[in-house]
Amino acid sequence: MKTKNSDKLFEKSKNHIAGGVNSPVRAFKSVGGSPIFFRKSRECYLYDEDGNKYLDFVGSWGPMILGHSNKKITEAIKKQSSKGISFGAPTKNELEIAKLIKSYVPSIEKLRMVNSGTEATMSCIRLARGTTKRNIIIKFIGCYHGHVDSLLVKAGSGLATLGVPDSPGIPEELSKLTITIPYNDKNAVKEAFNKHAQDIAAVIVEPIAGNMGFIEPDKDFLQDLRQICTKNKSILIFDEVMTGFRVARGGAQELFNIDPDLTALGKIVGGGLPVGVYGGKKEIMNNIAPDGPIYQAGTLSGNPIAVSAGTALLKQLKDQKIYEKLEKNSKVFLQIIKDYCEQNKIPFSFNVRGGMFGFFFSENLPKNFDEVENTDIELFKKFFRGMLAENIYLPPSAYESCFISTEHNEDKLIKAAKTAIKVLGNIKNEI
Ligand code: KE4
Secondary structure, X not given: OOOHHHHHHHHHHXXXXXXXXXXXXXXXXXXXXXXXXXXXXXXXXXXXXXXXXXXXXXXXXXOOOOOEOOHHHHHHHHHXXXXXXXXXXXXXXXXXXXXXXXXXXXXXXEEEEEOOHHHHHHHHHHHHHHHHOOOEEEEXXXXXXXXXXHHOEEOOOXXXXXXXXXXXXXXXXXXXXXXXXXXXXXXXXXXXXXXXXXXXXXXXXXXXXXXXXXXXXOOOHHHHHHHHHHHOOOXXXXXXXXXXXXXXXXXXXXXXOOOOOEEEXXXXXXXXXXXXXXXXXXXXXXXXXXXXXXXXXXXXXXXXXXXXXXXXXXXOOOXXXXXXXXXXXXXXXXXXXXXXXXXXXXXXXXXXXXXXXXXXXXXXOXXXXXXXXXXXXXXXXXXXXXXXXXXXXXXXXXXXXXXXXXXXXXXXXXXXXXXXXXXXXXXXXXX
């Protein structure tokens, strides 16, 4: 497949944009080769600068659950932009989307709109610390919550110990206030609370860990987090930036019937435009300026165009049956591949919830980051490149989840699965 225009654009972009991209994962560093530059999208397809058409399993990393160029969203954007792009003042549409979000995610009694998932989780952390007057945060290895200083922290030596920076530029002193624990490790959580109970402001968790390929919580893992936070008056934060409106209309908290104190949202809530949201119990949210002393602000928060896109998308989720359809279609795609892998002794496992899935080249589904690292990452890279050559665009990293849309019908997915079998057939002798 010809990608010379993308290759040329990437070379030029590297002279002007850090790494040639506006977000690192887009650079294809973990799968090799040059990123594809897209110029257009429609339904479940992306079109690149060389005239190639791809079946898209990234969906802008989640937002495009109704496919690209959804008519009601694009019309809402056009209508709003004819009236005004940004006022820096309240609008009734912000009230409307707030009520719509609350109707889908009832644990959110009050919310605040921001411009990214990172801003949402960062605000949750500050709010939790300010509310509890404590400083320690617990997060889980392999969970990504955006580029928040307190959350770009990796485990120190030994479990449940104080963290060390996961990036230069983050002070050791700050990292020490974050404890990083293996996902699904209930005992390590208990140990951390035994050691630091009175100092733990919050536990933040991806209720389904989509940033290490899709890891589900063990039975009672989330319930245990709920109970131990309640008991110790720590704040439980569900980072549903990825899972919100994606695995179910009410997110993972609806699936697992857990009531977090705060929830961070992003991606789908903006209909593809830059939006993040954080919200939860009103007695906590009332601590946010201007009612409370904890400061958080944003020039373009609640931007009218972004709100119009998010509202137009969310309104189309009223019929929750779409999630059964998304899940069923994902399973059709994955089971065909699984059956082939079983017949050809290629270790393959997968998991699906709503319109989000993950797969691993491993016998069993990993339960934490270490187990993901032990899957056949090299085979994933070969599979990714083989699928790309067949015009199927998977997330360019073994540690990401895949997203389908209502535009990915069963026929397209069966065809894609057959292509996947062809790709695996070509590379299986290299395994
Ligand atoms: P943003 O700041 O990128 O809008 O959201 C950060 C974030 C927070 N929480 C979760 C659970 C997330 O998955 C994300 C961002 N997800 C990545 C993909 N894994 C976005 C892609 C990228 O970084 O370019």
